[in-house]
Each structure stands twice: as structure tokens, then as C-alpha cells.
Amino acid sequence: MIxxxxxxLAALVPTxxxxxxxxxxxxxxxxxxxxxxxxxxxxxxxxxxALKHSLGLDRPVFVQYVKYMARVLRGDxxxxxxxxxxxxxxxxxxxEASFLLATLGLxxxxxxxxxxxxxxxxxxxTAYDKVxxxxxxxxxxxxxxxxxxxxxxxxxxxxxVFPTSGFVSVLSTGxxxxxxxxxxxxxxxxxxxxxxVARVTRSAMLEVLHQQYIDVxxxxxxxxxxxxxxxxxRNAAIPIVTVLGFVFAGMMATAVVTENVFAIPGIxxxxxxxxxxRDYPMIQGIMVxxxxxxxxxxxxxxxxxxxxxxxxxxx
Amino acid sequence: xxxxxLLLVVAVLGLGVIACGSTPRYGGTLRYAMYGEPPTLDMHxxxxxxxSVVAHHIFEGLFDFGADYTPKPVLLESFEYQGEGTTVVFHxxxxxxxxxxxxxxxxxxxASLKRWGEFGVQSKQLWNLVISINAPDKYTVVxxxxxxxxxxxxxxxNIYGGPRIYPKEVAxxxxxxxxxxxxxxxxxxxxxxxxxxxxxxxLARFDQYASPPGPSDGFTGxxxxxxxxxxxxxxPDPMTRVAGVLAGEYDYADSIPTDLxxxxxxxxxVVPLLLTNPPIYPAMVMNTKQGLMSNxxxxxAVLATLNMEEAxxxxxxxxxxxxxxxxxxxxxxxWYSPAGKEYYNQNNSAxxxxxxxxxxxxGEPVRFLVSSDYKHHYDQAVVLxxxxxxxxxxxxxxxxxxxxLLQRRANPELWDIFFSHFLTVPEPCLxxxxxxxxxxxxxxxxxxELVALMNSTLDFETRYSIWEQIQALIWEDVPFIKxxxxxxxxxxxxxxxxxxxxxxxxxxxxxxxxx
Numbered sequence: 001m002i003x004x005x006x007x008x009l010a011a012l013v014p015t016x017x018x019x020x021x022x023x024x025x026x027x028x029x030x031x032x033x034x035x036x037x038x039x040x041x042x043x044x045x046x047x048x049x050a051l052k053h054s055l056g057l058d059r060p061v062f063v064q065y066v067k068y069m070a071r072v073l074r075g076d077x078x079x080x081x082x083x084x085x086x087x088x089x090x091x092x093x094x095x096e097a098s099f100l101l102a103t104l105g106l107x108x109x110x111x112x113x114x115x116x117x118x119x120x121x122x123x124x125x126t127a128y129d130k131v132x133x134x135x136x137x138x139x140x141x142x143x144x145x146x147x148x149x150x151x152x153x154x155x156x157x158x159x160x161v162f163p164t165s166g167f168v169s170v171l172s173t174g175x176x177x178x179x180x181x182x183x184x185x186x187x188x189x190x191x192x193x194x195x196x197v198a199r200v201t202r203s204a205m206l207e208v209l210h211q212q213y214i215d216v217x218x219x220x221x222x223x224x225x226x227x228x229x230x231x232x233x234r235n236a237a238i239p240i241v242t243v244l245g246f247v248f249a250g251m252m253a254t255a256v257v258t259e260n261v262f263a264i265p266g267i268x269x270x271x272x273x274x275x276x277x278r279d280y281p282m283i284q285g286i287m288v289x290x291x292x293x294x295x296x297x298x299x300x301x302x303x304x305x306x307x308x309x310x311x312x313x314x315x
Numbered sequence: 316x317x318x319x320x321l322l323l324v325v326a327v328l329g330l331g332v333i334a335c336g337s338t339p340r341y342g343g344t345l346r347y348a349m350y351g352e353p354p355t356l357d358m359h360x361x362x363x364x365x366x367s368v369v370a371h372h373i374f375e376g377l378f379d380f381g382a383d384y385t386p387k388p389v390l391l392e393s394f395e396y397q398g399e400g401t402t403v404v405f406h407x408x409x410x411x412x413x414x415x416x417x418x419x420x421x422x423x424x425x426a427s428l429k430r431w432g433e434f435g436v437q438s439k440q441l442w443n444l445v446i447s448i449n450a451p452d453k454y455t456v457v458x459x460x461x462x463x464x465x466x467x468x469x470x471x472x473n474i475y476g477g478p479r480i481y482p483k484e485v486a487x488x489x490x491x492x493x494x495x496x497x498x499x500x501x502x503x504x505x506x507x508x509x510x511x512x513x514x515x516x517x518l519a520r521f522d523q524y525a526s527p528p529g530p531s532d533g534f535t536g537x538x539x540x541x542x543x544x545x546x547x548x549x550x551p552d553p554m555t556r557v558a559g560v561l562a563g564e565y566d567y568a569d570s571i572p573t574d575l576x577x578x579x580x581x582x583x584x585v586v587p588l589l590l591t592n593p594p595i596y597p598a599m600v601m602n603t604k605q606g607l608m609s610n611x612x613x614x615x616a617v618l619a620t621l622n623m624e625e626a627x628x629x630x631x632x633x634x635x636x637x638x639x640x641x642x643x644x645x646x647x648x649x650w651y652s653p654a655g656k657e658y659y660n661q662n663n664s665a666x667x668x669x670x671x672x673x674x675x676x677x678g679e680p681v682r683f684l685v686s687s688d689y690k691h692h693y694d695q696a697v698v699l700x701x702x703x704x705x706x707x708x709x710x711x712x713x714x715x716x717x718x719x720l721l722q723r724r725a726n727p728e729l730w731d732i733f734f735s736h737f738l739t740v741p742e743p744c745l746x747x748x749x750x751x752x753x754x755x756x757x758x759x760x761x762x763x764e765l766v767a768l769m770n771s772t773l774d775f776e777t778r779y780s781i782w783e784q785i786q787a788l789i790w791e792d793v794p795f796i797k798x799x800x801x802x803x804x805x806x807x808x809x810x811x812x813x814x815x816x817x818x819x820x821x822x823x824x825x826x827x828x829x830x
Contacts (some may be wrong), residue, residue: 032718038354040362053490084495147747164558263550265513
């Protein structure tokens, strides 16, 4: 296990370097000028040129790349052009909101998606199954901005039980009650993502429930719950865990619409805004974080595989 | 008529004060839901409106605008012109403290003006005339100019990129780049506390604030910071901003869709504020330097085509939210003039075809840039492009994100027309395209002569008559086509009170309290 972890972490280095390099050159190929965005619409070309010079953006792209990489290798991701604050500080402050939102969202997904998928598989070809399939289709089709606004109007404006928007740090205040800011966004994200997980769960469970060892378990007189949860679900869990891993990473890195609707300062919103502002150092910093995130999620998924199925060996 | 209904009428008419009544009280936190996040609060180097909204509470200038948009002293006791107007002597107010506790003196003013002059985005018209600036004593600053500069007070009062006064050590250490937030030290009624990107910008009352004397008058006169703390929260979705105010989580929200006006007016918790004083104006900017639109007859042909009403209706809907208006200054501002209005909203395709023929137009593509980031830009551009096509122009409507449009418009080889919107400014010298450095690069000998004359004249009546000639020339030479006036909609909670608080260019929260 230890050697596996070391190998995977070592593989992180070239992956991140590749991500930085590709994103750096791609970003500099798209039109748009951070200096013009920063100075506002009234700036003259001379003033924009002066600021570009001051920021070092008028140098050849390759020179900028070498300087940037030299800094990154020292652990310095530079300052955001837009915020004039260290990239690492801004990215990490947004990562907290995204991590908490994705974690709560994942809990909703497991609660809604996995449980309804299992039930639907057990009760397949019944009225419940048909209702479930309809709701799963509906869930996958509901735009998250619409669901989010409905939740805001009901629970934020009408009932006033949850805040309509915003985020207050749990880490810096140590106050867990600030998680209330994430309840409605997590429900939105969770509901929308549950549909996919539920369908994967249903299909994996259906496959397992037709296996002979399930019949054997039933013949041995095991009760139904034991058969379904202990024997069937565990063996069906590998594709479910795989999807949950990707759903988690997606909720953390690309929940742009939900973050916008609820004004959550998360990674998804930050990356879109940074692209619109052409804040190159910020985009680079986020790219590294997201690459790291996906690799960690993959690693965690692999480890969970070994727990679920001891026949799988990590080498 | 109830007080609330009266207020609504006042707001609709644009005469407005924000909610009145109740006894002033100190305390509380005002939360402002903003549509975006400013790039910086360093006002020397940006003209961002969002930056001005926040920074106007932190920083002050030598002058600012009164409720009638005439410039008045803020950090000054007085000022005087000497000689033939080429020497300007500023007498500073004594006892004005920066947020770091240091008294503001002439050396801070000199350092701030120098930094703004060198790197400011709105400084060159004045700074090109400056021979010297010095501080003969602790409370006096002398500006020596090569020729008189008539709009000097308004130019120094400019809230979009004008010279705010920073401590000397801050101004001297800052270069072309925006300052970092730890350097945001001003003399205003609120001090900077924290900027957490994506979450909020926090300001707190500055207890040692030295208010300008006299009654409150727009951005000038007495300023009392009743509210303890102001938090500006970026909330990108307009419906969430509305829901937040309705739920009592925010006290103010900007840029609300105007189609919500009637339902918001019926709500007991909020007052809709239609920002008519002054309005914004959407406009087409012509590339006078290069390409098809460098021919004045072609520009006149485009102008003859346009039906402004159709474009405004498409973008802003109901007539309460826009108006047909050719003047570059809104009614109520001393520079308002109808000069040139005969060229406005002609909607005459036959004349347009004739003018295009005279210009030798042979169906070449007219490259018309617009950004999809601003829906009202895009809506109007689509309508206007179709009108031009109907009049025989081969319009190539190119849609970009805002950052790309900003880059492309800086290159005269890449476009013929671009669409944008502009804020009404209180003084002709602040009209962006007049100096000829703004993309479009309008250079006209008569315009240059008139602008030079207007800038070197101190007498208002003479300056006004020159401005009327310039405005008429804008409509004849067509470097720029104003489509009309448009009114943004903000909303404010009914718990926010004020005794006298006229709606101005940007919202401001001194002299307001929370019930």
C-alpha cells in the first residue's frame, strides 16, 4: 500500500507540470487582456501598455513561462492580477467553500441516489420502479439554477429557515452552524446529481441480484435486508463508488451555476470569473488545484476498491 | 397618499430621495448585494463603477459633486486662481485624519496628485498642462499650469478614476499597478477592514472622521456615518439579490431586472429605486481612424438609418425604463442642451441609402462588435444591425466576451463600430471620447479647437456655449451615436432610512441609518 501511494503521488508531479504547461500556453493564446479589464473601459492603449509592462505581460510568452515555472517550483504561485492578493490564499479560501459544499452534496447524493437506486432495483418492474425511472429522468433534466431559485424562494424568503445566499467560513470562525449557508446549495447540487448515481446504482444492483450467490444467500434463510445490503450492495458498490468519486470532484470543481445562484465563493465560480478577467496566475493556480483534486479522488477511489473487494491488490 | 407611495412616485420621477422618516440612530450593519466584484479599490488606476461604489466611502478628493452635480470642495477650505488662471492655490482643511491616525497635509496631496498624474487613467488632460506642483506650507498646495484649465474642479472631483488623496508613503510606494488592499488608507467616513475575494469587502465607521462643513449636499457637505459596518457582497444572480433583500438578508441590491419593478413596488419590505438621475446611455462608437467609418458620409448614413426607439424597447422594455434623448447630459445637469437633436432618431432608410451611395459604399462588410456579457448591449446591437441591413449595409455582427472586445477595439484594423454603454458624467471634459484617445480616435480640427478653447476658459456661460457647439458637431460628424437614456433599477430595504439622500451617480451610505 505504501509503495502504491508513493508511486501515485510521484505520478502527480509530471501530471501537474503538464497541466501547468498546457494551460499556460492555451490561456495566452486566447484573446483578451487582463490590463484592459483591470483599468476599466476608459483606459487608453498607452495606459494599458504601461500596466502590461509593469505586470511583465509584454514579454515573450516563453519568457513569461520560464519565469512562472521558476516561481512555481519554489512554491510561489504569484499574485492575482485582479485581486492583488496571493493566488494560493485566494484559491484556498475558495476551496473551503467548495469542499464543504461538495461533501454535503455527496451526502445528499448518497441519501437520495444510492437508496432510491437500491430500492428501485429490488422492486424492479413494479409501479415504484416506473415512478423512480420517471423521477430519475426528471432529476437529470432539472436545471440547477431553477431548482436553486425555487429552494431560495421557499426556504429562504417564504419560510426563512435557511439563508438565501452567501457563505461564512467554518474553519476561520470554528462555528459549525455556518454550514446552514450550504444546506440549500447542497440540496440543489445533490438532487441534480442524484439522478445519475441512482441509475448507476439500480443497474449495478440489478446485475448482482441475478447472480447465483444471491439465490444461495436467500436459500440459506438470510433475511432480505441482509441479502440486499451485505451481499448485493457490497458487490455492486465498485461502479457506484467510481461514479460517486467523479460526482464529488465535479461538485467541487465545476458547480458554477449553483455557486452563482447561491453566491458561494467556490472554485467553479472563481475559475469562470478568472477566465473572463484573464487573470492568468489565478487560472493557473486553480488548474493545479483541480488536477491535484482529481488525482486525490482517483487515489481515494482506488483505496476504497480494496476495502470493498479484498481481491483487488494495489501495486 | 401614503409616504411609501409618495416615495415611489419620487423615485420614478427621478427626483428622488431614499426613504425618509424616523430619528437617526447609530449602529447596525448594512449589507449590499453587488452584481460583481471590483478589480481594485485603488481609484487612481481604475474607472470601474463597482470600485467607485465601495471606495467612495473610504477615500476623498479635493473636490466632489453636490446634488446638482457642480463640483464643491471636500478636503479643501478654499481654492483660488492666480495670475490668468495658470496658478491654482489650494488651501487644505486642517485636522483631517487618515485612517492610520496621521493628519492629512500638503505633502500627502502633492504625492497623491503626482502618482495620479503619472499613472492615472483619467489624468492626462490636466497633467499634460502641469508645470509644477509644490507645497509651500503644511496646508497649502500650489499647482502651476502652462495654461488655464477651466474644468479643473470637476476634473479633480471625478469619481471614476479621479485623484483621491492617499497618505504620502502609500502614494509614493505605489507605481502603475493597483495597490494591494493593506494600503487602502483614506480620509473618508468609513475605513477599509477586509477583502475576502468572492465573499465580501468590509468597511467600518471611522470614528475620528472629520466631516466637511455645511449641510449635506450630494457627495459633499456634512457626512455622518451612522451605520457601524458596511459589507459589500458579490451576488452574481439578480434573482438571488432580490430574494436576499426580500428575506431581509441584504439591505441594498443593484442591477435588478426592470421587469420585476411592479412586483417589487408591491412588496412591503423594499423600495425600488429607478436610477434616472443621471441615466446611463447606450451608444455606438465609430472607428473614425481607419476603414469604412473613417468616411464621415458613411457615418452619417448609419446615423440616418437608426430607429432608436426600437432598440431601446428591445433592451429595456417598458417606457418607464428608457427615454429618447439626444443630449449627452441629462436634464437637471447644467450642461443639458438640445443642440444637434435634429439628427437624432431619424429612421430614414432612403436618406441612408443616398448617403451611403455618395460615400461610395459598395457592400463591404461593416464589422460591428458587441459583447454578450451585457445582455442589453447585445439586444440593442441585434436590432440596430438588422436596421442597418434593411438599409443596405452588409453588417458583420461579431459577438465576443467583454475582455476580448476590449482587446479588439484597441486595434483600429479590426472593427468599424462597437457597442457599449456610458455613464452620464457631470462635466464635458469627462466625456470619454472628446480627447480623441478613446477607441474610435475622433480627431476633427474644429472639435480640437473648440475643446481646447472650452478647457482653457474659466467662465461657465462661455464654456456652455462652446459645449453646445461641440454637441452639435458630434451629431454632424458622428464619431459616436447615443441611442438614448436608460435607467438601472436598484432596490433598498425599507429599514434603511435617511433625512435627505438624493439618488446620485452611485449609491452612498453616509447620512443613512438602519431602523
